[in-house]
Amino acid sequence: MLLTWIAEVADEPLVLDPAARRVEWETNTWSLGAAAEDRSSLSVAEVSTAFEQTAAAIRERIRNLGFPGVATFYVWHDEQAGQLRCSTGSVPPDALPFRGTYVASDDLGPVVAGLLADSEPGFIDSSDLDDARSRSEQTETEQEPKPFTVWVSSVGVSR
Numbered sequence: 064m065l066l067t068w069i070a071e072v073a074d075e076p077l078v079l080d081p082a083a084r085r086v087e088w089e090t091n092t093w094s095l096g097a098a099a100e101d102r103s104s105l106s107v108a109e110v111s112t113a114f115e116q117t118a119a120a121i122r123e124r125i126r127n128l129g130f131p132g133v134a135t136f137y138v139w140h141d142e143q144a145g146q147l148r149c150s151t152g153s154v155p156p157d158a159l160p161f162r163g164t165y166v167a168s169d170d171l172g173p174v175v176a177g178l179l180a181d182s183e184p185g186f187i188d189s190s191d192l193d194d195a196r197s198r199s200e201q202t203e204t205e206q207e208p209k210p211f212t213v214w215v216s217s218v219g220v221s222r
Contacts, residue, residue, distance in 0.1 A: 065101040068093075069113040072149060073120035079130045079153045079219075088160055092150040094141070102179050110179070111171040114138055114149070118216040121151055125218055134219030135159065137167075139211060140177040147178050156215040164210040171214040 078090040097105070118136045125134055135156050138149040152160065156167040168174075 065095060065097045065105060065110065066113045068095050069110070069117055069149075073117045073124070077121070077124060077128075077151060079125065079128070079132070079134055079151070081132065081153045084152070084154075084160060087152050088150065091152065092148060094144065095147045095149065096145065097147075097178055102181070105179060107172050107175045107179060110175045114171055114175075114214070115216070117149075118218055122216075122218040126220060131220055133221045134217070136216045136218045137213050138171065138174055139165070139213045140174050142177065142181070142211075145178075145181055147175070151218060153219070156213075156217075159213060159215075161213075164208055165213045166210045167215045168212050169215065173212055174214050 072093050072095075075093065076090050078087050080087060121136050130153075132153055133155050134151060134153050136149065136151045137156070137159055138147060140146075141148050154160070159165065159167070
């Protein structure tokens with residue numbers, strides 16, 4: 064099912080409006096979970112290829128729409144939700160709408176591997192919570208949140 068859902072993202076509603084980033088985010092962002100069967104039977108290469116094909120289809124849609132600006136299709140692993148998430152925005156890779164620190168990457172493998180290797184998606188071990196509590200007790204200047212990896216693909220006409 065995961066590969067089907069990834070392919071369907073290319074045909075979903077798409078809004079590109081630099082003046083309405085919130086509308087872009089709400090319309091263009093998708094959450095994709097993977098059943099245990101998918102996690103055990105799919106390879107990183109298969110899932111990565113599906114996302115690359117989706118990015119190519121979105122790039123073609125944007126070209127056909129005549130949108131003249133920068134646009135980025137991006138994918139990340141939401142570990143807390145146990146899902147892959149993807150979105151398209153009229154922003155360059157260094158201006159994605161995340162509050163946390165992220166690292167833009169052209170290597171989708173680690174993002175996908177995180178989901179496929181997760182035996183209990185959405186479950187957070189209590190020892191991880193203890194570590195988070197310890198970090199939250201540090202002063203803000205001492206805290207350095209671990210950046211997460213986001214795969215990015217340019218899909219706009221401008222780069």
